[in-house]
Structures are given as C-alpha cells and as structure tokens.
Amino acid sequence: MDLDGKVAWITGGARMGLAVGQALSHEGCRLAYTYRSSRKSAEETLQAIEAEGGEAIALRCDLTQKKQIEQTAQKIAKHYGRLDILVNLASIYEKDAWEEHMKANAESAYLLSVTVAPWMKRAGGGRMVHMADWTSTSGRPRYKGLTPYYVSKKAIQGVVEGLALELAPTIQINAIAPGPILPPKGMTAKEYKGVIEATPLKRWGGADEIAKTVRFLCQTDFVTGETIRVDGGRHLY
Numbered sequence: 001m002d003l004d005g006k007v008a009w010i011t012g013g014a015r016m017g018l019a020v021g022q023a024l025s026h027e028g029c030r031l032a033y034t035y036r037s038s039r040k041s042a043e044e045t046l047q048a049i050e051a052e053g054g055e056a057i058a059l060r061c062d063l064t065q066k067k068q069i070e071q072t073a074q075k076i077a078k079h080y081g082r083l084d085i086l087v088n089l090a091s092i093y094e095k096d097a098w099e100e101h102m103k104a105n106a107e108s109a110y111l112l113s114v115t116v117a118p119w120m121k122r123a124g125g126g127r128m129v130h131m132a133d134w135t136s137t138s139g140r141p142r143y144k145g146l147t148p149y150y151v152s153k154k155a156i157q158g159v160v161e162g163l164a165l166e167l168a169p170t171i172q173i174n175a176i177a178p179g180p181i182l183p184p185k186g187m188t189a190k191e192y193k194g195v196i197e198a199t200p201l202k203r204w205g206g207a208d209e210i211a212k213t214v215r216f217l218c219q220t221d222f223v224t225g226e227t228i229r230v231d232g233g234r235h236l237y
Contacts, residue, residue, distance in 0.1 A: 001127060001219055004028030006084040008218075009076055009116065011063060013089025014041040015182055018048055019207035020087055023215045025054035029085065032076040034061040036090075063090055063108035066115075073115050083119040085218055086128040088112055095145040105152035110159045113173060117163075120171050127218045128163075128173040132156045137177035137227050138235040153177075157227045164225030172224040174217045179231020181205045200233030 008029045010017050021031050031049060033056060035042040042058040049056040057079060061072040077083045092104045109130045120126025135142050136153035160175045167173060180195045183204060196202055213230050217223065229235060 001084075001125065001221060003085075003215075003218060006030070007032065007076065007080040007082050008085035008087060009034065009073070009083060010087045011061070011090040011112070012036070013087075014038050014045075016089055016207045016210055018045045019211040020089065020214050021045065021049050021054070021056065022052065023208075023211035024085070024087075024218065025049055025052065025056070027215065027219075030054075030080055031056035032080070033058045034063075034072055034090075036060065036062050063112065064103045066111050069108075069111050069115050073119060077119050082123045083116055084123050084126045086112060086116050086126070087214055087218075088128070088130045091131055093146075093149055096148060098148040101148040101152040102155075105149070106155035106159070109156045110163075113159065113163050113167075117167055117171060125170040126172075128171065129214050129217050130156050130160060130173075130175045132160075132175040132177040132227050134177045134179040134229050134231040134235055137175075137229055140235065160227060161225050168224060172217075172220070174223060174225065175227040176210060176213050176217070177227050177229045177231065178210060179205065179229065179234035181210060181230070182207060198234065198237050199231070200236055203232065205230060205232055 006029050008024050009032045010021055011034050033042050033045060046056050046058050059072055061068050088109055113128055133153040136150050141150045156175055160173050164173050180199055183192055209230055
C-alpha cells in the first residue's frame with residue numbers, strides 16, 4: 001500500500017510511538033495519536049512530528065471503553081476525511097491482574113480492529129498492526145507472576161489470525177512480537193547486561209526496529225494473519 005496521504009491511528013507507546021510515527025510520516029502519512037493519561041508525552045510527540053514537517057493530532061481515549069474507541073475513530077475520520085492504518089502500541093505489563101490485562105491488551109485489540117474496519121473499507125482498504133510479545137509467540141512463558149500478561153498477548157495473536165480471514169481481501173492485519181527493544185525503567189546494570197548476553201544479536205533493538213517492521217507491514221500487499229518476532233533471536237536461547 002502506498003502510504004502517501006494515508007491516515008494512521010497510533011495508540012499509546014509513549015517511547016515507541018514517536019519512532020513509529022516518524023517512519024510513517026516520512027512516507028506521507030498523517031497521524032492521530034491517542035493516550036489515556038500521558039497527555040504530556042503525547043504533546044511532546046506531536047511537537048517532534050510537526051518539527052519535521054509532519055501532520056498529527058492527539059486525542060484522549062481509554063481503550064478499555066468500547067464507546068470511547070468508537071467515538072475516537074469517528075473523530076479521526078472526520079478530522080482527516082479517512083482512516084487507513086491502525087498501529088496499536090498500547091499495553092499494560094503488570095504482575096497478576098487478570099481482568100486488567102484481558103481488557104487493556106486482548107479485548108482492546110479486538111474492539112479497535114472491528115471498530116476501524118468499516119472506516120478502512122470506505123477508504124478502499126487498510127492495514128492493522130498490533131503488539132504481541134516474543135514469549136507468547138514462542139510459547140515460552142519465562143517469567144513468574146505474569147501469566148495474565150502472557151495469556152493476553154497470546155490472545156492478540158488469535159485476534160490477528162481470526163480477523164485476517166474475516167477482513168480479507170481489503171484489510172490486512174498482523175502483529176509484531178517484540179523482544180528486548182527498550183530497557184524498562186528501573187532496570188539494573190546487571191539485568192541490562194544479562195538481557196544482552198541472552199540475546200544472540202548481543203544488543204537491545206531500539207524503537208527504530210519496531211518502526212521499520214510497522215512500515216513494512218503497512219506497505220506490503222501480501223502478508224496478513226502473521227505475528228513477526230522482532231527479538232534479536234531472543235527466542236532461540
């Protein structure tokens with residue numbers, strides 16, 4: 001798909017959202033960012049996009065609320081006149097909290113997809129990209145206390161596979177399964193080094209690696225229902 005003139009909705013991803021937005025903006029996309037509580041981060045991202053000559057807006061949207069998702073999609077489509085791309089970066093990562101993970105990660109992925117699909121069909125087609133996780137995609141639950149997170153990310157893979165069949169041929173939907181991309185806040189130097197040692201490519205990936213994969217999945221015309229690991233080979237160890 002030619003991205004020039006298209007409109008992309010990017011959810012969450014305070015640290016990763018800028019890199020993804022820049023990658024799409026450089027191809028001619030107009031952007032709509034949504035946030036739940038980090039308004040300051042969203043505004044800073046807008047400023048960075050606009051400083052490079054891009055076009056972007058920011059709206060508040062709680063992705064656990066179906067009505068807000070529907071209203072936000074309508075606002076974006078009304079503002080730009082169309083909606084072509086969904087990049088769902090929003091996610092929570094906490095210990096336990098089953099219901100919270102199911103709503104914020106799994107259910108929101110489904111609701112976002114079925115909500116934007118009609119708008120994409122009106123525009124002649126579209127692309128959707130969700131975020132899974134290298135552990136769930138590889139079938140390797142590595143960390144104790146995070147079963148709800150693991151299951152919610154496994155469910156996203158199911159959403160992608162199921163809807164890929166339902167939305168074809170006009171809409172392609174895929175997922176990315178990140179590995180060691182950005183170190184979490186509070187990580188110790190020992191933990192940081194340990195991740196590098198356990199990753200075959202011996203480094204953290206950085207947000208640009210996700211951005212490049214998002215751009216590929218938006219531009220390709222023959223990939224759907226896939227979950228692509230971007231983990232530096234982490235799943236091999």
